[in-house]
Amino acid sequence: MNPALPPTVPPPLTRREGTSLLLALDESFAPDLAVVGGIILDAADAPDVEAAWRDLKAQLGMGRGGELKYNMPSHSPDRAALDAAGYTVRVRQPRIAQFIAESGATLLATVVPTPGADAVPEAYYLDGFRWAVQRFANHIQWEMRSSAGPHQVLTDMPPSPPKLTGGESEHVRGLFEDPACAAQHLYRQMILDGYDYPNGTRQEPLAKLGFASSLSVSKSAYSDLLQMADFVAGCVRDFANHAMQPAPFVGTVPDLGYRAELLGMLAPAFRRARGGSVLRRGFDLHPANDLQARTVRTAFLSALDTPTAAVA
Numbered sequence: 001m002n003p004a005l006p007p008t009v010p011p012p013l014t015r016r017e018g019t020s021l022l023l024a025l026d027e028s029f030a031p032d033l034a035v036v037g038g039i040i041l042d043a044a045d046a047p048d049v050e051a052a053w054r055d056l057k058a059q060l061g062m063g064r065g066g067e068l069k070y071n072m073p074s075h076s077p078d079r080a081a082l083d084a085a086g087y088t089v090r091v092r093q094p095r096i097a098q099f100i101a102e103s104g105a106t107l108l109a110t111v112v113p114t115p116g117a118d119a120v121p122e123a124y125y126l127d128g129f130r131w132a133v134q135r136f137a138n139h140i141q142w143e144m145r146s147s148a149g150p151h152q153v154l155t156d157m158p159p160s161p162p163k164l165t166g167g168e169s170e171h172v173r174g175l176f177e178d179p180a181c182a183a184q185h186l187y188r189q190m191i192l193d194g195y196d197y198p199n200g201t202r203q204e205p206l207a208k209l210g211f212a213s214s215l216s217v218s219k220s221a222y223s224d225l226l227q228m229a230d231f232v233a234g235c236v237r238d239f240a241n242h243a244m245q246p247a248p249f250v251g252t253v254p255d256l257g258y259r260a261e262l263l264g265m266l267a268p269a270f271r272r273a274r275g276g277s278v279l280r281r282g283f284d285l286h287p288a289n290d291l292q293a294r295t296v297r298t299a300f301l302s303a304l305d306t307p308t309a310a311v312a
Contacts (some may be wrong), residue, residue, distance in 0.1 A: 001169055010030070011137070013024040019044070019144060019147045020039070020040055020042070020043040020044070020147075020149050020150055020151060020152070020210075021040055021042060021136075021139075021140060021144065021147065021149070021151045021152075022040070022041050022042075022043045022151070022152045022153075022154060022166060023038060023039070023040050023108075023132070023133070023151075023152070023154065024038045024039050024041075024045055024134045024154045024155075024223070024225040024226055025037070025038035025108075025129065025132055025153065025154070025155040025156065025229055025233075026154065026155070026220065026226055026227065026229040026230040026232075026233045026234075027125050027128065027129075027158070027159070027233060028040055028070070028230070028233040028234045028236070028237035029121040029122060030121065030237055030240070030241040031121065031238070031241075032113060032114055032244060033111055033112060033113045033121060033237070033239040033244065034111075034114065034122065034123070034124040034127070035109060035110070035111050035112070035115060035128065035129055035233050035236050035240065036110055036112075036114045036128030036129050036131070036233065036234035037107070037108060037109030037110070037128075037132070037229065037232040037236050038107070038108055038109075038132065038158065038228075038229035038233065038296060039100070039103075039105035039106065039107055039108075039225065039228050039229055039232060040105060040106040040107075040108065040136060040139060040233055041103075041104070041105050041225070042104075043147070043196060044151065044298040045104060045277075046225065049103050049105070049224075049226060049228075050103070050224040052099070052101070052103070053068075053158075053224045053225075053226060053227065054226060056095070056099050057070070058095070060082055060085060060087045060092055060095065061081050061082055061084065061085025061086075061087055061177055062078045062081040062085075063078070063081070064209075066078040066081070066220045066244070067220060067227060067258075067264075068091070068227050068229045068231075069220060069227055069229055069231065069234065070096075070231045070233070070234025070235055070238070070307070071234055072089075081121040083267060088278065088288070090258065093235075093262055094262060094265065096231055097231070097235065097262055097265040097266050098265060100228055100231060100232065100266060100269065101265055101266055101268060103228070103269075104155040104272050105228070105280055106139065106230075106267060106269060106270075106282070107232050107266060107269045107270045107271065108132050108135050108270070108271055108282050109125050109232060109233060109270075109281075109282070109283055109287065110128045110131040110283070110284045110285065111128075111133060111236065111237075111240045111245065111267075111284075111285045111286075111293070111296055112124040112127045112128050112285070112286045113285070113286075113293055113296075120289055121282075122159040125159050125183070126182055126186055127184065127286055128286075129155070129158070129183055129186065130186060130190075130195070130304055131286065131288060133153060133187065133190060133206075134189045134197075134203070135197070135271065135281070135282070135284075136151070136153065137203065137206055137209055137211075138281075139271060140209055140210070141209065143271075146209060147210070148210050149209065149211065149212075150208020150210050150212050151209065151210050151211050151212065152212045152216055153187065153202070153211070153212070153216065154216040154217075154218065154223070154225065154226065155216070155218075155226075156218065156219060156220055156223075156229070157185060157217055158182065158183040158217070158220050158225050159216070160202070183215060183217075184214070184217070185216050187214070187215040188214070188215075189205075189260045190205075190206050190211075191205060191207045191211055191213060192205055192207065193261060195204055198232070199259050214236045232266065233262055234263055235259075235266060236263065236283075238259055239256060239259045239260065239296075239300070239303065240265045240296045240298070240299075240300075242256055242259055243256060243295055243296045243299035243300075244295060244296060256303065257300060260302065260303040261303075263303045264303050265302070270283055271283035279297065279301075283300060285297055308310065
């Protein structure tokens with residue numbers, strides 16, 4: 001008698017009840033740093049947030065299907081429409097920041113200063129990407145009490161060769177056979193194997209937390225959520241880049257003015273610890289003891305208390 005064949009369809013899994021979350025990430029670069037940042041949303045809320053974002057674009061004078069970002073190139077027809085409607089960059093950016101801060105999204109961002117003048121910022125994208133996914137996992141475990149998911153990570157098209165394989169990117173080439181898919185490779189490792197923290201503890205495989213098995217990749221032109229993530233990453237990059245410039249006096253930071261006020265509008269939405277701390281929860285810098293990182297950290301904490309009336 002032939003042994004019974006296994007069923008062709010596996011039995012349904014018993015899953016915990018809970019919320020499915022979505023993390024949308026984008027990257028932004030300056031000559032001396034890389035930033036990866038974005039937004040966390042309840043997946044059920046995403047359609048309403050996207051619809052409201054398209055409404056905002058229409059209110060600002062551009063098409064609902066256009067691409068609204070922190071920085072928009074001079075040749076962009078969407079920028080031309082915004083400018084013609086009177087929403088020039090310093091008029092529209094506070095409106096956008098206010099929208100994101102009030103959207104119900106939780107914000108994440110990490111700044112990675114590059115080590116030396118010859119370093120290629122794009123080569124440090126993976127450091128920021130890893131940190132953001134780790135903090136998303138922490139959010140699911142701690143704030144959401146290990147909600148069952150499925151949880152999705154959506155990222156803008158990661159940097160690809162030749163940028164990713166230039167300059168200081170040997171550490172990337174040594175880890176991945178195909179740098180063009182390095183983010184997908186890293187995400188897959190985190191899903192299947194987990195990862196180690198600097199303090200020696202180990203995170204279980206993210207698949208056990210209900211993470212989707214593969215990374216979703218798109219372009220901001222085709223994703224409203226990635227446009228919001230672009231604004232968060234761009235705002236933090238602009239702020240950090242100017243915070244790292246030489247200050248007029250030793251021990252001080254440059255006058256960040258408008259940039260600090262704009263970041264201050266977003267600051268309440270950043271992920272925080274129960275006691276209110278945003279560092280190492282919703283905002284971080286790597287390496288943390290780097291002089292440039294300490295400068296940005298000092299400026300960021302100052303921006304949290306910046307009045308926003310000047311830009312609101």
